[in-house]
Amino acid sequence: MANQVVHWEIGGRDLDRLSGFYRDLFGWDAAGFDPNYRLVDLGEGVGGGLMRCQDDMPTYVTIYVAVDDLESTLGRVEELGGKALLGATPIPGVGAFALFQDPEGNTIGILDTRPAP
Secondary structure, rough: OOOOEEEEEEOOOHHHHHHHHHHHHHHEEEEEEEEEEEEOOOOOOOOEEEOOOOOOOEEEEEEEEEEEOOHHEEEEEHOOOEEEEEEEEEEEOOOOEHHHHHHHOOOEEEEEEOOOO
């Protein structure tokens, strides 16, 4: 099936506390990706990440859906009454992501894992 949920993310202010909470609650082992991000590999199912929110960024929980074209998907979001929040943003060694808000205010991520040209 196209456009599957391929990643989830939980953001908070204290990454060590957040990681410890989910380790103790669910047994999640969060491995460092960089100082502000830790990947959670569940073995089965969709893995995700824990992120340290910077500055005035609010804490959050979101999902990421795989798409083939970030910009055209963001255009479609706007046509359907949503709002683009963040355009295509590279993730070194992974691909690129973008964020939008649906008409009810939920923040959703989209992810293109194709290598950059």
